[in-house]
Amino acid sequence: MKLRLLTALPALVAAAGLSACSSSGSDDVAGDGGRTTLDVWLMRDSVSADFQKKFEKGFEAAHPDIDVRVQIQEWEGIGEKVTAALAGNDAPDVIETGNTQVAQLAQSGGLLDLSDKVDELGGKDWLKGLAEPGAHEGKQYGIPYYAANRVVVYRTDLFAKAGVDADAIKTRDQWIAATKKLDKGEQQGIYLPGQNWYTLSGFIWDEGGDLATESDGTWRGALDTPEALRAMAFYKKLQALGKGPEDSDEARPPQAEVMAKGQVAQIVSTPGGADVIAQNNAGLKDKLGFFPIPGRTAGTPGAVFTGGSDLVIPVMSKHHDAAYTFVKELTGDAWQKKLAVAMSYVPNKTTLAGAVAEDPGASAMAVGAAEGHATPNTPGWAAVEAKNPVKDYMTAVLTGGDPAREAAKASDAITAAMK
Missing domain, CATH: 3.40.190.10 (Periplasmic binding protein-like II)
Structure with a gap:
């Protein structure tokens, strides 16, 4: 769920304003050696500009066949915007959404069922306050991204x-x-x-x-x-x-x-x-x-209450495999540790709580996150x-x-x- 419910995300991260590194588009392929263009929507202040730059550079180095294009979205009105995108033919490939918004979006039939990927993504260790609201009617649509709590x-x-x-x-x-x-x-x-x-x-x-x-x-x-x-x-x-x-x-x-x-x-x-x-x-x-x-x-x-975000893949995405690769990397242990340190977040798995041991506020959150719930x-x-x-x-x-x-x-x- 949008962290305004936790006294506002900007106050939580105190992050500098971000700008989109590029605009999303509907082209299937960028004109660079046939690379797959992956359009991603991330939310304002969910990551710093520095972390975003480092992740994109690292991801594209590991996956040179994928060109990531991130567009930063505003929280205000995002529900309506995502709903419209899921109903259209030009949805982005990956969307960050508030954890408690996933059930509404899944009900529309516009999200890809990722239940068969849970074990591969280490789902047994996910924070339940992110994982449970990311599921709907027994199927997993949202993959835990990051968490914060009081x-x-x-x-x-x-x-x-x-x-x-x-x-x-x-x-x-x-x-x-x-x-x-x-x-x-x-x-x-x-x-x-x-x-x-x-x-x-x-x-x-x-x-x-x-x-x-x-x-x-x-x-x-x-x-x-x-x-x-x-x-x-x-x-x-x-x-x-x-x-x-x-x-x-x-x-x-x-x-x-x-x-x-x-x-x-x-x-x-x-x-x-x-x-x-x-x-x-x-x-x-x-x-x-x-x-x-x-x-x-x-x-x-x-x-x-566990506030935070999940990552979802629209059914209408033209690049399901590349989208899953992006989600797997950003929610995987290596980048989760870096994200937690950079943004003072709680990582998406209980087994990664040690990543914020040197951050007094984040480490206190991590203790509580083990007992996290969602609405x-x-x-x-x-x-x-x-x-x-x-x-x-x-x-x-x-x-x-x-x-x-x-x-x-x-x-x-x-x-x-x-x-």
Whole structure:
């Protein structure tokens, strides 16, 4: 899914603006010795210009019969653009898409089924938060590309002053106890907006619940289950240890900018939030640290929503073999390690987590990514996010509404939206 759901991809990677190295075209062959022209759509800021240049050079050296032409796409309106491309006769050969968008695209019949390639691509080690939404009705259409997820961004100086050791926070109970020590006077123990629903989702998954469940082909909202209600109770307890607004999300106002004012001890954000904090308050640049969101028990980190992208191949591509070669290289171990280091991403396989060991933010993400999830894998979920009754539910509970009654209302709204 587009990482605006993780406080925006540009904030995550802090990458410089990119420009397309060439425009996509419909010519089957470039005029260079009969090389196959491969048109690829990658998303704005998914890779830096430097990494893109290095990958293309390395790929074409290894595959001199393929000429890669990358066109950088904007996130705004990309869903409609991809849908139109899949329905036409001049679709690109490879498309980067948000992981949770794959089910909608696959439903149209426009994506190539890559199920027979999963083993060859090392699918047993894929992050499930990328792999599961890349599948639809038992078939694999999206190949995991890169991931990012939330961590706790904290003030090292405030933690030290309060006598709190961030490395020792492994459970939710320990997190609450530490946050209480940090919540003093004007200082907020945590800034947690009332509608940060992806963070709530992690707590729900921790409890063994989900946002919606499927039975006999029918999906229904599941916020009214005992598991989800326990998660909301914990969210309310944590949110009360700060002054986060009850009726808005992390973007209104931007939570990193709030933390930059100096009175917030921690936020739940992608590591890129630390860059935004430092940009707004240079004095905090060397006073920021990261740790994985704690889980219910010390042995398992908290569940997180996995944002990121998959690569898909349109059925209408004229170069399936070359397209697969491109996907195999970019999602393979060698380039995944380089991509993770260059962009501070989580690699697409759990076995590659060590690639970001020297990056504090990315390594904290990698720990959480092992417990990563995605939103319900159904094309109908897009309609839920359009109105997002989860946010309204959270505000209702935080402002005194009966949790069970409000959860039932929200679950009914989710069910209706998915029909």
